[in-house]
Amino acid sequence: MNTFGYKMSAPRSINMDTADLSVAHRILDLEPTFRLCISCGGCTSTCTAGNFTEFNIREINLLLRRGQLDTLEKALENCMFCGKCYLACPHGVNTRNVILLMKEQLQEWKQSKTTTL
């Protein structure tokens, strides 16, 4: 029996083989500037909603790309859409459209999930 290596906590594991990346791909196609994100965190540091909550735009990028869509949807509920992140972004990512698209696409994703069930 293999007794070395790291222990994986099941609830925290992210299996990229089974992750649903369809939403991520669609959003990256619809808003190509999102590919320019270098995860510098400028957006997060200026975020109005981030002052009060755990809301973290840099993190939602990760959540999306890992297919953690339920967590992503919860996180997005905090955004006030004020646009500071867009002005802070050094790479000109259209963050507001990214948020808008995420919300739209997640709604569609949820609908398709309920219809297939």
Add this chain to the structure above:
Amino acid sequence: MNYFDIFVIPFYIGTIFLFSVLIIKFLQWFIQIPKSGKKLIWKNIFSTKTLKSSRECFSECLLHLRIFRKNLRLGYMHTSIAFGWFMLIVVGKFQSTAATGEWIEPLHLAIFLKYFPVGESFRYAYLFGFLMDFFLLLVLSGLLVAIAKRIRPKVTGMKRPTKHTAFDKVALVSLWAIFPLRLLAESFTSGLNHNGHFLTGTLGKFFDLFLPLDLLQYPTWWAYSLALGVFFCVMPFSRYMHIFTEIELVFLRNWGLKTEDQLGGFANFELHACSRCGMCIDVCQLSTAAKINDVQSVYFLRGERHHTLSRKLTNNCLMCGRCEEVCPVRIKTNQHRLLTRTSPFETEGHRYDYLQPPQAPPKGEVCDSTTEQEHSVTTAFASHPPFRGGLGGLSYFAGCMTHLTPSIKTSMIKIFEKAGIPYTFIDEQDGVCCGRPMMLSGAKEAAQKMIAFNQKVIEESQAQLLVTSCPICYKFFKENYQLDIPVMHHTEYINMLIQEKKIKLHKTAEKYIYHDPCELGRLSGVYEEPRTILKKTGILVSIPDEREDAFCCGGSLANTEINYAERGNIVREAIQALCAADPDYLVTACPLCKKTFNKENVIPVKDIAEVVAGRL
């Protein structure tokens, strides 16, 4: 005498169809107007507003003076066709009455009089003949300009005319056919009868030399009647619906109606009053700078009217208001865009738990206390730091964008302190967005949460006066918040301080160009105060495109569709225009404009508060 011929039937079919559709549509829209709107109509119908409306109908629906002021050749085109055609009908009616001696006579007689043997011996026959020829010539000259405009838009000083749908083109051709056919029909008849005036008479004699007029005359009258019939039938469904709708719109608007929080009713009158003249295209910076030519107001309103709106059409707009300013019909397109935007932010869920005020929820808000306790969220309100400074006087709200351009808020603090004004900085830490950016995305309910929060903060600060540095917040505080205290933008406040001699400025020889922020200028009407201040601190230079015609900086939060490069083009176009006056500083009064201009880094950009703080 028999004044009837079978060729008038297409004309009658068209007329009856047109007016039936018009009556049905107008009644439908009128019923949709809410009770409060109808009350306004009854209140104002017997007032000078009705007289004013009649005058406006004459000057705008017929003479098109607003277009004349913007563009002479385009104005001539619209006036000659509209006024000329109107006069042809009016003079034609008087002419037929003079000829038959009857006031009540078949409708077609005024239109087709020349065909019928009425003779030339009635009163003022010469004058009537002259006038009819003159107005026909006027219409034809306008038609020539219209045709030239289609071939080469630059002839009329337009860069991009509207791209019409196939159906609108059919309507256009039938309209264009009416007047040359009338000219030919009248000329042929005049040639046969050896009468007519300077236009129809001369042409008639000319045609008589080489054409078999007796053969051509009857089919030409048929063609004329058919063209009228076809045009009247397609009119209510084409852009020419504006001809009759604009009249109702002028009256309803002057009686106090406007598109507020719902479409339908008055909004329908606005929608159908758009003639798709295309004047909004040439002023739209998305068109001039970003080369996006299919989302302008004319296309948006067409999409809204024919239910073919797309995400791009509704969302790709800066909402800068330049198109509203140039619109000859004065349609408030921004409000239509706002109402047609559907935001995913409006979905249900525990949104903004952190914004819930800890006390009783504000009016109209449903708040379940048990769920509130279950979620035990630390609300922003509970964690809101104590206010600095004394309460009950001036409350200063910097706004999100001002926090991104901190030199503006430090300048404001310097000004307050220099003037010895006690102030409460209500969003120094943990400020919440005013809600307008959310509202601009179409999410009214979500924005309401932010409104409720900030309203509470303003109340808690016991403000007597609210000053903000952000024109976006300013407009929203004034129009969407229920505040019973005055709200001032910092330009208005600084100007007041100068007038009250609370601060004194040193004048220098620096040259400033002032950029009117859309939200402060066009959308809130503050033009004078910033200029008065700048004249006291230096030399204010100007460019032709300012005040109502000012450019948008390109940073607008209303547009989520355009990309970085397109936005950059808009910013550069605005900077280029502003720098034409060769200023030392580009001064603006909006943190968002400042931030946007600064990205291009062409000329030093300052907010008016910084200029003032530097001259104290």
